[in-house]
Each structure stands twice: as C-alpha cells, then as structure tokens.
Amino acid sequence: MPSSELSETKRQLLARYLRGDRSVESAASILACRPAGKPACLSVAQECMWRHMRENRGLTCYNEPITVYRRGSLDVSLLERSFTELVQRHEAWRTTFTEVDGEPVQVIHEKAADVVFAKSDIRHLVEAEREGRAIWLASQDACIPIDLERGPLFRTRLVRLADDEYRLFATVHHIILDGVTVFDIFFSELVAFYNALSAGEAPVLPELPVQFADFAYWHRQRLRGELLNRELAYWRRQLAAMSECSELPTDFPRPLKKTYRGAIQSFALTKAESDALRNFSQRQSVTVFTILVAAFVALLYRHGLQRDITVGTVTPGGRKNPQLQHVMGLLQNRVPLRIDLAADPTIRELLVRVRDVISESLCHDDVPFEIIAGELWTTSDSSRSPFFQTMISLEPRVPDVGPGWGFTTMDAQPGGARLDLYIEIDDRPEGMLGRAQYNSDLFTEETILRIVRDLRAMLVTLIANPEERLSALVPPTVAAFGGPIAAACN
Secondary structure, three states: OOOOOOOHHHHHHHHHHHOOOOOOOOHHHOOOOOOOOOOEOOOHHHHHHHHHHHHOOOOOOOEEEEEEEEEOOOOHHHHHHHHHHHHHHOHHHHEEEEEEOOEEEEEEOOOOOOOOOEEEEOOOOOHHHHHHHHHHHHHHHHOOOOOOOOOOOEEEEEEEEEOOEEEEEEEEEHHHOOHHHHHHHHHHHHHHHHHHHHHOOOOOOOOOOOOHHHHHHHHHHHOOHHHHHHHHHHHHHHOOOOOOOEOOOOOOOOOOOOOOEEEEEEEEOOHHHHHHHHHHHHHHOOOHHHHHHHHHHHHHHHOOOOOEEEEEEEEOHHHOOHHHOOOOOOOOEEEEEEEEOOOOOEHHHHHHHHHHHHHHHHHOOOOOHHHHHHHHOOOOOOOOOOOEOEEEEEOOOOOOOOOOEEEEOOOOOOOEOOOOEEEEEEOOOOOOEEEEEEEOOOOOHHHHHHHHHHHHHHHHHHHHOOOOEHHHOOOOOOOOOOOOHHHHOO
16 A cells, blocks of 8 residues: 655645646657548547447446536527537547447547537426426436437537526536536537627637547557556556455345446535635645545445445546647546555544545556456456445536536436446535435435435544544534534634
C-alpha cells in the first residue's frame, strides 16, 4: 500500500486533477491524427462497452440522462440548430458502430443530421404537477435502449412547463461521453452556440486539433511495451492477493449472473453543510473528494466489511493530453481505490491513507481498467464486477454560462445500474447534490435511503471526531436528509 508521505510532484498532480486541470501530459506525447482511409477503431473502454451491449441486448444501464434548464425566453428552432452545430463539431456524437471483418469500428458520419426535439407542452397542468410530469416524460425516454448501429446515440425532448420555463432532456449513450463531456463541454458549448446564433455571430470556441477517434487510435498504439508493463506492474502490486470484492450486504440473494436493472435515489447537502465539508478539508489539508471517499469507506466498514476495502472511482485519465481538453467523448477511466484499514486508524490517519491511494491511482491511470481487469482479475464469477462492487465519484464543476440557464444529471431514471451501488456527487456553490444509482435486484429503496442517510451521518462523525479511531465511530442517527453537518463543526 502507498506510504503516508506524498511527494511534492504527486501533491501537485492531485491538486491539478481535482481542480479540473487535466492537462498534465508531456510535450513528447503529442497526439497525431489517425491514419486516413482506414476504419476508425474503438477505444478500449468503448470496445468493452460495445461487446457488453452485443451480449446483453436491450441494456439501458449505459443511458445517461442530462437536463438543461431554461428560464426566460427561448427560440426553440435556434436551440435545435445549436444542438446540431454541437454534434457537427464533435465527431463522437455523430458516430455509430458496426463490424468490419469481425471487429468493431466507428462509423463517423460526415454531416450531422438536423436535431429536432420531441416536444411536450404541459402548461395546461396545475403548477404543482408539472415538475413531476416533466421528469416522468424524461424517464420514459431514458428507459428506451439506444441502438449503437443505427444511431443517433442520443435522444432529446423539450418540455415547456410555463410561458418562460423549459426543460431540455437528453438521453445519451455512455459510449460517447464522460463527466467532463457532460458537465463542462456539452453545456457550455450548447449555450455558446445558442447565444451566438441569437446574435447572428460565430461562437468563440477553442480549436479542436484532434477528435475522439484520433485519441482511440493513439491510445491503443501507446498501450504497448514499457508503459503497459510499468502500469500493470503497479496495479499487480496494488491489487495483490485480492481474492474477493468488497461488497455491501444485500436485501436479496445475488443472482448467479449479474443483472443490470436499477434505480436512482437523489439527495442533497445544504450550502452550510457543504461549506462545512470544504472548511474541514482545508483544515486537514485534503480534498473534499478525499473526505467523501473516507466517509464511504468508513460506512462500508461499519456495515460489516473487512479491513481491506476496495471501492471504484473515475478519473479523467484520457484528458492528460492538452489536445483533448475540449473533445467530447469517453475519455475517463475507472480505477480501484484499495484502502488498508489495518491498525484501526484514526479519522485523520484514514484521510491521509485515502489521499495517498487516490494520488497513486491518478499517477497510474493510463491503462484502461478493462485491461487491468483482463490481466489481473482471475476469479470467474459472472455475478460480480472485477475488484469492486461500489463506486464513488465527484463530478466536474458546472460552468457559469449566464443567467437563465441551469444543468443537472439528477432528474431522469434510466432504469439501469452497472454496479451494486454508485454514488455521484455534484459539488455546487449552493450545496452538493448526490445521486445513488443501485441495482434494484439486490437492494430495496428503503435500504438505499438508509445508506444515503448513514453516509451523511458518517460525514458528520468524521468532521466532529478527527482523532477518533475507526472502530469507535458510531454515526449519529439522522432522521431525514437534513443532518446537522454544519453544526458538528461548531
């Protein structure tokens, strides 16, 4: 396991990653365009997802819901044109997939088809019913499988709730997006196109020197020889002697073959509670994400798991190259975070251990998780994912695009889940939002509500008792989602 001493280089890398600066690749790793005239290959992560979809027809666990809020006047035709221009700018979003000689390839369409939203006007409903109806409509769309061969790989619906209130719901297949794509690039560029078209001007957007298919080709060429061997050697040491996964006790027996049915439970922290977490992170010289992971690990431990706990997270591993900062596509990577709880650490010691593991993982996230699992996971068990069954991540910050616009991924229910439990946190100035996506064949809604409640209670406990040992933690009972995190810091 990593030592508690973190080098200055790794400290800087961790800080840059977690504040959104993903450009850490050396100038020696310039990304060249893919060869012309040849079929475009898939990235390793895309190929794994494509094969999974082929083996399990009708999956919706890769459907990612997006909501753009608009309060104020809206020219619907201009927003449709803006969406079309966005798709034209990014090859990944005008791509479909097929087979050539038995291998999957990307089919990049030269011209984006005109985007025309499905439209629903619910102004006739009483005001109290409109929000629920809008989310129901979005969830109906999100539960429909997306055909990777026919495309498009997204569907859209514009719902009008009032004369000056709209929701643009989009369901996008995960094979063409990651967190940075959704939270940063898509939202900001869609609004930039709309504002420019409204003013009769060209949008001011960064140049795209390469596209996603260039990355897929370059990355596959790079995953050879010394780099691959060095990265796998690290993960072989880090994941040594893992004979089983860390997992929560389930409400129902685990099926012999993994299922992907699921649901989402949303939750939120108030601004005061979120500020308390940020203040605590500054006092402990760790990131907010480190505290979230530590609380999650402590919660798993308190649910009866062993002292060697592994959870997953995602990193923007493919975006280390500065040429890829503004490219939409699947450029994230999953990594295991193996946390050693030996010797009953204090909360302060746990935070250091978690910080170091996160930093080490970020330094070794060049090799796709799919390759790590293929090389190192030897257990044959179709009911579980390799290395971890639970995951936690912190989404990129949503950019401020001006008044009247808003954005979230917390609304629609796509009806699927890739893991037992995946908690995503969206850190906003007005307070953190959370989304717990879970496998409904394993857990009841009541259990997930309790887990979310207990996670928030654990955050209270960590903040209030940094010198307490892990074995002594007894999270306070929180009757609802409004637990007194801020009060615990006083």
